[in-house]
Amino acid sequence: MPYMLRLVAVQAAPELDSPYPDQHTVCQGDYVVLAAEGCCLCGVDVAAPQQLRRRGSSRSLQDCIALLRDQLAPGEWDLLQSLQGDESAVESAFQSMWSCKEAFIKARGDGVGFAPLSRIEAQLTHPAAATQPGQQQQQQQQQQPVQAVRLLVDGQPQPQWRAFLQQLPGRHWVCVVRGPPAAAVDAIGEFKATFQEPHLSDEQLQVHLDAHSPAFDMLTVEDLLPDAALDSYCCG
Numbered sequence: 001m002p003y004m005l006r007l008v009a010v011q012a013a014p015e016l017d018s019p020y021p022d023q024h025t026v027c028q029g030d031y032v033v034l035a036a037e038g039c040c041l042c043g044v045d046v047a048a049p050q051q052l053r054r055r056g057s058s059r060s061l062q063d064c065i066a067l068l069r070d071q072l073a074p075g076e077w078d079l080l081q082s083l084q085g086d087e088s089a090v091e092s093a094f095q096s097m098w099s100c101k102e103a104f105i106k107a108r109g110d111g112v113g114f115a116p117l118s119r120i121e122a123q124l125t126h127p128a129a130a131t132q133p134g135q136q137q138q139q140q141q142q143q144q145p146v147q148a149v150r151l152l153v154d155g156q157p158q159p160q161w162r163a164f165l166q167q168l169p170g171r172h173w174v175c176v177v178r179g180p181p182a183a184a185v186d187a188i189g190e191f192k193a194t195f196q197e198p199h200l201s202d203e204q205l206q207v208h209l210d211a212h213s214p215a216f217d218m219l220t221v222e223d224l225l226p227d228a229a230l231d232s233y234c235c236g
Contacts, residue, residue: 024106030170033216039200039208040178043107047095049171061087065094072097073121073152083127092173097122099175100149100163107161107177110185122163123150143168146213149175160205164213176213180205 023036029048036042050061065080072080076097083089100122105114114120125147149163161179168174182199186192200208222230 026102026106029172031168031172031174033174035176037178037208039181039197039204041107041109041181041184043103043105043177044174045099045102045106046168046172046174047099047102049095050091061091065090068098071101071117073118075121075123079124079127089127092167092171093124093127095173096124096127096149096165096175099173100151100165100177103163103175103177104151104161104179107179108183108185109191113185119154121152121155123152124165125149143215143218146215151177160209162209162213166216168216169218174216178209 022040022042023034024042024044025032025034026044026046027033028046031046031048033044033046035044050064069077079093079097080090083093101117101120104120105111105117108114144167147165149165151158151161151163158179160183161177163175163177165173165175180200181192181195181197184192184198192198
């Protein structure tokens, strides 16, 4: 399940009473996002619009993306080039792909140890969906439908992994990735030691991988405070 904070976004899987719920929290731009899974590894990432990430900088969107050229798979780079001329579409596609990459390595547990990120390719279903005529104002105010994203690593499909992408209000993109517990990268074994069932059967894993990915619940900071603290928070 996911959560956020200016907004806090929260998303939680239905099986949170299972032996080893995995959860991940991340923040960027306007949001703090929490995602939790009951039986699978879980990773989440949120990507803010470019202008929020370069306050005070004169660097263009294309310059920013060019700096990360060697972290993009060939197919991802080709997609961005095909969208040239529509900066909003380029930005949306880059945010989407980058959040998928980050969510995948966070779910695995090796983070920046997984290199280069060009080994991961996020194949977007609707890369320019955020820029269709008449939708811009709606996207500023509402969550958009969840999209499934196909992940490749070293050019190979990853059938034991699922990625779910969604646009949040304010042109932020969030991706939740779920995968098999056996794939956890845990050098000293402390995380895996918390698993009561570190290995799922193929049938069990498939059920959890194919489970519905719910939309995020949107909360404000006030929603997280006890009633007794609201006055001091709002007026302090």
